[in-house]
Amino acid sequence: MDALSKKVQEVFDEPACGKNQAKSEKDRKKGCTKQLAPGAAAGGCAFDGAKIALQPITDVAHLVHGPIACEGNSWDNRGAKSSGSRLYRTGFTTDINELDVVYGGEKRLFKSVKEIIEKYDPPAIFVYQTCVTALIGDDIEAVCKAATAKFGKPVIPVNAPGFVGNKNLGNKLAGEAMLDYVIGTEEPEYTTPYDINIIGEYNLAGELWQVKPLLDEMGVRILSCISGDAKYKEVACSHRARAAMMVCSKAMINIARKMDERYRIPFFEGSFYGITDMSDSLRNIARLLVDKGAPAELLERTEAIIQREEAAFWQAMEPYKDRLKGVKVLLITGGVKSWSVVSALQEVGMEIVGTSVKKSTLEDKQKIKELMGEDAHMIDDMTPREMYKMLKDAQADIMLSGGRSQFVALKAKMPWLDINQERHHAYAGYSGMVTLVREIDKSLYNPMWEQVRRPAPWEMQSEKKPATENTEHTEKFGGGLYSVPSVTSVA
Amino acid sequence: MASVTHVKKSCAVNPLKMSAPIGAALAFMGLDNCMPTLHGSQGCTAFGLVLFVRHFKEAVPMQTTAMNEATTIMGGMDNVEQAILNIHKRAQPSIIGIASTGLTETKGDDVDGYLEIIRKKHPELADLAVVYVSTPDYVGAFQDGWAKAVAKLVKELAEPGPKIAGQVNVLAGSQLTPGDIEEIREIFEAFGFKPVILPDLSGSMDGHVPDNFSPTTLGGTTLTELRITGASEFTLAIGEHMRDAAQMLKDKCGVPFEVLETLTGLDACDRLMSLLTGKSGRPAPNKYRRQRSQLVDAMLDAHFYTGGKKIAIGAEPDLLWGVGNLLAGMGAELTAVVTTTASPLLEKLPAQEVLIGDLEDLENRSQDCDLLITHSHGRQMAERLDIPFLRMGIPMFDRLGAAHQVTAGYRGTRDLLFQIANIFMSEAHEPLPDDWRNTESEGASCGSCSSAAAH
Ligand code: SF4
Numbered sequence: 001m002d003a004l005s006k007k008v009q010e011v012f013d014e015p016a017c018g019k020n021q022a023k024s025e026k027d028r029k030k031g032c033t034k035q036l037a038p039g040a041a042a043g044g045c046a047f048d049g050a051k052i053a054l055q056p057i058t059d060v061a062h063l064v065h066g067p068i069a070c071e072g073n074s075w076d077n078r079g080a081k082s083s084g085s086r087l088y089r090t091g092f093t094t095d096i097n098e099l100d101v102v103y104g105g106e107k108r109l110f111k112s113v114k115e116i117i118e119k120y121d122p123p124a125i126f127v128y129q130t131c132v133t134a135l136i137g138d139d140i141e142a143v144c145k146a147a148t149a150k151f152g153k154p155v156i157p158v159n160a161p162g163f164v165g166n167k168n169l170g171n172k173l174a175g176e177a178m179l180d181y182v183i184g185t186e187e188p189e190y191t192t193p194y195d196i197n198i199i200g201e202y203n204l205a206g207e208l209w210q211v212k213p214l215l216d217e218m219g220v221r222i223l224s225c226i227s228g229d230a231k232y233k234e235v236a237c238s239h240r241a242r243a244a245m246m247v248c249s250k251a252m253i254n255i256a257r258k259m260d261e262r263y264r265i266p267f268f269e270g271s272f273y274g275i276t277d278m279s280d281s282l283r284n285i286a287r288l289l290v291d292k293g294a295p296a297e298l299l300e301r302t303e304a305i306i307q308r309e310e311a312a313f314w315q316a317m318e319p320y321k322d323r324l325k326g327v328k329v330l331l332i333t334g335g336v337k338s339w340s341v342v343s344a345l346q347e348v349g350m351e352i353v354g355t356s357v358k359k360s361t362l363e364d365k366q367k368i369k370e371l372m373g374e375d376a377h378m379i380d381d382m383t384p385r386e387m388y389k390m391l392k393d394a395q396a397d398i399m400l401s402g403g404r405s406q407f408v409a410l411k412a413k414m415p416w417l418d419i420n421q422e423r424h425h426a427y428a429g430y431s432g433m434v435t436l437v438r439e440i441d442k443s444l445y446n447p448m449w450e451q452v453r454r455p456a457p458w459e460m461q462s463e464k465k466p467a468t469e470n471t472e473h474t475e476k477f478g479g480g481l482y483s484v485p486s487v488t489s490v491a
Numbered sequence: 492m493a494s495v496t497h498v499k500k501s502c503a504v505n506p507l508k509m510s511a512p513i514g515a516a517l518a519f520m521g522l523d524n525c526m527p528t529l530h531g532s533q534g535c536t537a538f539g540l541v542l543f544v545r546h547f548k549e550a551v552p553m554q555t556t557a558m559n560e561a562t563t564i565m566g567g568m569d570n571v572e573q574a575i576l577n578i579h580k581r582a583q584p585s586i587i588g589i590a591s592t593g594l595t596e597t598k599g600d601d602v603d604g605y606l607e608i609i610r611k612k613h614p615e616l617a618d619l620a621v622v623y624v625s626t627p628d629y630v631g632a633f634q635d636g637w638a639k640a641v642a643k644l645v646k647e648l649a650e651p652g653p654k655i656a657g658q659v660n661v662l663a664g665s666q667l668t669p670g671d672i673e674e675i676r677e678i679f680e681a682f683g684f685k686p687v688i689l690p691d692l693s694g695s696m697d698g699h700v701p702d703n704f705s706p707t708t709l710g711g712t713t714l715t716e717l718r719i720t721g722a723s724e725f726t727l728a729i730g731e732h733m734r735d736a737a738q739m740l741k742d743k744c745g746v747p748f749e750v751l752e753t754l755t756g757l758d759a760c761d762r763l764m765s766l767l768t769g770k771s772g773r774p775a776p777n778k779y780r781r782q783r784s785q786l787v788d789a790m791l792d793a794h795f796y797t798g799g800k801k802i803a804i805g806a807e808p809d810l811l812w813g814v815g816n817l818l819a820g821m822g823a824e825l826t827a828v829v830t831t832t833a834s835p836l837l838e839k840l841p842a843q844e845v846l847i848g849d850l851e852d853l854e855n856r857s858q859d860c861d862l863l864i865t866h867s868h869g870r871q872m873a874e875r876l877d878i879p880f881l882r883m884g885i886p887m888f889d890r891l892g893a894a895h896q897v898t899a900g901y902r903g904t905r906d907l908l909f910q911i912a913n914i915f916m917s918e919a920h921e922p923l924p925d926d927w928r929n930t931e932s933e934g935a936s937c938g939s940c941s942s943a944a945a946h
Contacts (some may be wrong), residue, residue: 007906036533036557039574040581045534063502067628069510071536072503076868077545077888089871095503095849097629102595112502119504131532132593132629135563162534163560163594225727385706407550 004134004159011172014254035161036166045162047130048074049170049242053251054126054178054225055088056080056202057235061122063092065109065140066130070162071095079423080227081206083229085120092382096133105138111146113155123232124154126177134161154232156181157406168294173249178226178235179258186236193294195223196285197238197265199256200247201272203228207428211272214309214429218302220285226255239263243283243288246272272428274344275313279306309430316434317348320441324350329443330396332387341400341419342371348437353377353396384408398444413453415443493828504851505868507805508831509628509885510588514636514665515540517885519588519622521645521663521690523711526584528554528574530567530602530623531592545729545888546849547696551767552707553642554578566740567600572609579619582706585714587936588621588644590636593628620714622647631916632831633885634807637665638732641689641927644717645736651744652722660723660819661688662737664730667808667885669697671899675729675754678763678900681778682771687716687723689736698894721746725770729754729899730809731836752836753901755819755907757786763900782901789905790821793912798822798913801907805850805865806884814864814883815840818911827856862914879914 031375044052047070055062055078063191064071082088094112096105113125125147129140140157147155160173188195196215208228215222224230224238241260244267246256256267266288268283272333286294286302327350331341340351354377365378387405390396391412398415399405409416419427427436512529519527527534535553536555544727556570571589578587602623610616624643641662659679663672672693672854679686694710720726721744728737728750737748749766752761757866760783764775800823803813808830815825825842830850837845846852850865854872857863863873868886873880887893897903 035559038557038570038576039528039554039572039577041533041555041557042537043533044537045532048534048537049531068508068509068632069512069535069538069593069628072506072509072536075506075543076871077541087872089866091503091505093503093506094501095506095508098627101593101627101629108501115500115502116504131534131563132597134560135594135597161560163558164531164558166533361905377621383706407544407548411550452621474726 004161007159007173007176008164008169011169011176011254014172014257018091025272026217027482044167045131045480046160046165046167046170046173047128047139047162049165049167049172049251050128050158050160050174050177051170052167052202053171053174054077054227056082056090057126057230058082059085059231061087061090061092061116061120062110062126063094063109063111063116063125064127064128064130065094065105065138066096066133070096070128070130072159079204080202080228081204081209083209084197089119090120092116093473099187101132101136103418104136105133106143109133109138109140109143110147113143113151117151117153122153124156124182124247126156126158129157129159129161131161131163134163154181154185167253172254175252175255176446179255180236182232183255183259184236184239188237188240191223191240192221192222193242193292194218194289194298195241196220197241197259197267198222198225198228198247199244199259199267200252201225201228205423205426207426208273210426210429210432211278214282214305214474215285217305218282218286218298220289220298226252239265240290241265242294243267243285245285247271262352273341273345274413275310275430275433276343278433280309282306310449313430313433317437320437321349323445324348325457326351327440328353328395329440330387330390330401332399332401344433344436348433349464350440388412398440400440413449415440415446415449417425417443493838493845495845495847496835496836497877498846498852500846503849505849505850505854505872507829507868508538510535510592510628511631511633511636512540512592514633514638515588515590515624515626515640516636517543517633517665517692518637518644518690519590519641520551520553520587520695520708521588521692521711522586522588522717523708523713524553524585524705524713525708526552526578526582526706527708528578528587528589530556530558530571530574530589530600532558532563534624535592535594535628536703542886542888545884545903546841548891549696549698549894552582552705554597556589563594563598565601566598567595568605568608569601571602571605572612575609575616575619575621576613577607579616584619584707585685586622588640589623590626590640591624592626596625596627596629620648621664632807633774634665634730634732635832636810638735640792641733642739645720645739646691646743647720648714648717649740650718652719653686653721654724655722656724657685658719658723659682659684660720660726660737660740661686662726662728662730662733662740663688663690663692664728664733664809665691666730666807666813667899668894668896669693670895670897671903674897674900674903678927679767680780681776682767682773684767684771687720688712689717689720692894693722696894708729710890713869720744721886725749727751727766731812731834732809742944753768753816754807755781755813755904756789756817757904758820759803759816760786760794760904779901782905786901786905787907789908793908794821796912796915797908799837800824800861801859802824803827803860803863803865803878805829805853805854805863805869807831808836810884811845812836813898815842815909817907820877821908826860827853829853829856861918862911879918881911881914901905 069091070090076089122310127140144155144157158177160170223241224234244265246267246269259265268284271277286298290296329350329352387408391414399409400417400419426432516527519525533555536553540551541552626642669692672915688711691712695708707895723746726737726746726748731752734750740746802818802823802825811830819841829846829848830840862879864881867887867889
């Protein structure tokens with residue numbers, strides 16, 4: 001077995017993974033990636049997943065070794081924000097040509113590293129493997145080793161070519177690269193009893209910054225966030241943290257667990273989405289730090305902050321409570337965060353009529369059941385056609401999902417909110433929940449809906465149909481609140 | 492006459508280029524009830540899909556044969572077969588367009604061979620058209636993939652037949668937006684022709700709101716139309732990269748053709764009008780006479796602002812040709828020009844130098860340019876250079892209305908000129924008391940236009 005397949009096997013064996021705990025030895029060996037159905041598959045590749053996980057490290061040059069497809073079609077398309085360097089948003093690729101495919105691309109890769117160092121002088125370069133260069137046998141580990149020796153700078157191989165599996169596997173392989181080559185290689189200037197790592201948070205739309213002011217107030221220092229708004233050195237020093245929070249995607253569980261093993265950094269799984277989860281996360285951070293020797297008054301300070309923030313949140317909710325009560329939400333996140341968003345929306349009185357559990361673990365599903373009741377409508381793999389129907393039949397008032405299914409909702413002339421990677425709004429922490437609720441409200445009550453659902457003049461003349469589709473929905477949200485001049489009586 | 496240079500460096504920085512397979516996939520999206528499919532690993536399709544969704548703000552049908560490491564090494568026959576069967580069952584398309592990727596080309600999958608076997612094995616697929624085009628990621632760029640797909644479609648599906656009076660083929664290059672295509676259709680119809688447009692993104696990607704949900708494309712060139720392209724009176728290819736497809740139609744079905752490199756610019760539109768007048772025997776309709784005169788007027792008004800301006804432009808060859816010539820024809824200078832792939836047009840461009848390179852090359856040459864024109868990925872460099880930025884081409888993910896940007900025809904050209912002139916107008920520098928003071932040696936010349944223009 002070559003090194004990569006060994007890595008993949010190892011990652012599949014992840015003992016801390018809830019899904020794995022429920023599996024038999026044999027099933028576990030088979031791994032989490034089902035053979036995809038050709039012609040009926042969706043989703044990114046392992047390389048995509050690796051890039052998502054590591055690109056938020058802002059001062060690193062992320063170099064993609066492969067043909068133009070992998071980087072050329074996808075660069076600068078993710079929403080991770082930076083407080084400093086913009087280098088992470090520069091697209092670097094070896095863009096291999098036919099000759100490289102025949103003779104191998106290792107030379108070009110080595111020279112590319114050299115060019116990047118000469119022109120951009122980053123603290124480190126991450127080299128991403130892709131399908132074609134893996135297939136022709138380019139040994140990126142060897143090239144990175146040679147380049148590191150030659151240029152005296154960390155050149156890190158991220159060996160997650162697309163064809164080994166899906167994004168989730170790519171996240172984990174990226175984590176392995178950090179464990180093997182980066183974490184523990186440098187020392188922080190100083191440490192404090194309040195140093196933590198946050199693992200699996202990418203600072204999409206700046207969400208880390210919705211949480212950081214509260215941590216600052218608690219006196220907690222983020223020694224390293226892996227990988228949102230991180231600098232290379234911070235990740236390299238992360239082994240000196242006292243405790244860690246693993247943001248509740250399973251994406252980087254291997255980092256959290258192995259850092260616990262290697263460096264005795266205890267971790268908990270938490271989420272910054274939703275009020276309860278946010279408060280629990282702050283409490284857990286404080287508790288772990290105190291367990292590790294931080295002064296106990298941290299707990300009180302944290303509790304005071306939580307009290308204040310929760311009160312402020314509920315006050316901010318007052319104007320929305322009546323307006324959002326009973327709103328039916330269809331939640332398609334394609335993944336792991338489902339339950340934490342479910343509880344968040346329920347907290348403000350909305351009703352979740354369905355949620356996707358495609359990538360959720362058993363444990364996640366159990367949590368959803370607890371939250372939504374036994375008859376929770378869990379959707380394993382909803383086709384766009386089914387989503388469309390559900391919306392069109394007004395079984396849901398609004399859909400929250402990733403960008404790809406956006407048009408399913410919009411073409412059904414139903415409200416939609418982006419909650420995945422490329423979203424523009426930040427929804428973390430207390431302030432993020434206020435934003436989320438405000439956005440849902442803005443979307444539901446926009447007077448535009450009533451206008452676009454109105455039939456065209458020629459339709460009204462010829463067919464004498466009821467004047468609006470989705471009448472139930474229109475009555476609830478379109479009517480009354482805004483006085484849109486109505487011409488529905490024409491029919 | 493420009494010197495064409497292929498940039499010599501190992502690492503592309505800030506790519507301008509996108510891959511050929513997704514160019515082919517977009518061409519397939521211009522067919523009605525089609526499922527574009529990449530023969531490769533799932534990620535290639537996912538990236539293409541996200542890119543098109545963000546550009547068109549539309550649901551995009553696109554599938555994958557979902558190759559993995561093992562199936563790649565064994566060969567993709569089973570995956571191609573399964574993909575076709577699955578798509579046939581789930582989406583019921585009229586046509587599946589398959590484009591290869593770097594992965595399956597490196598292995599050397601003979602997909603045309605597979606298709607023959609699959610056809611024999613599955614008579615139930617008799618009514619389903621399946622067209623395969625070879626587009627290795629490591630050869631050429633987006634517009635090359637588009638060109639190959641259209642040529643292959645014609646090669647496989649066009650049928651020679653008795654001429655259908657008034658029917659003409661329009662082979663639409665990838666530089667044309669759905670809005671452009673709509674404009675072109677109108678022009679042809681105004682001359683009494685019935686155009687068959689291939690590919691026709693105006694039907695499928697124009698942002699209409701259908702009454703039903705469909706997993707395949709909705710609108711676009713139908714299979715029937717594709718077949719009868721062989722019976723048209725003549726073919727007009729728009730864009731040099733459409734020449735091969737036009738030639739193919741001529742060789743196979745004897746349809747004569749003309750190539751117009753672009754439909755942007757007074758001269759290009761005039762050529763189209765002469766051509767259509769000649770072929771139809773009808774005089775140009777009044778509305779185009781009026782539109783021509785509006786364009787002439789727009790040129791007169793705009794030249795004050797465009798003259799002497801330095802332009803940095805990064806675009807695929809055929810888009811570059813149209814926009815570059817328009818601006819050079821308005822007195823602007825094509826100072827920094829970068830493109831993605833080889834084309835016979837490049838050396839004819841009115842520029843000193845054309846690079847086949849990336850946005851880093853463009854940025855390095857754009858220091859004192861007055862305007863940057865490229866796709867949305869130019870946003871970072873525009874900010875760094877602090878110069879105005881006009882988005883053109885694919886992807887355009889940070890603006891609405893990419894599909895409806897019209898630059899073809901008199902009207903489209905007129906509006907593009909206004910847009911560009913307005914950018915310069917809003918950037919105009921207010922004179923300051925010290926503008927004409929002789930401080931440095933260069934200050935002697937007209938300071939208000941030269942130095943101000945850089946900002
Ligand atoms: S599947 Fe392979 S070739 Fe395609 S984008 Fe992912 S890494 Fe690149």
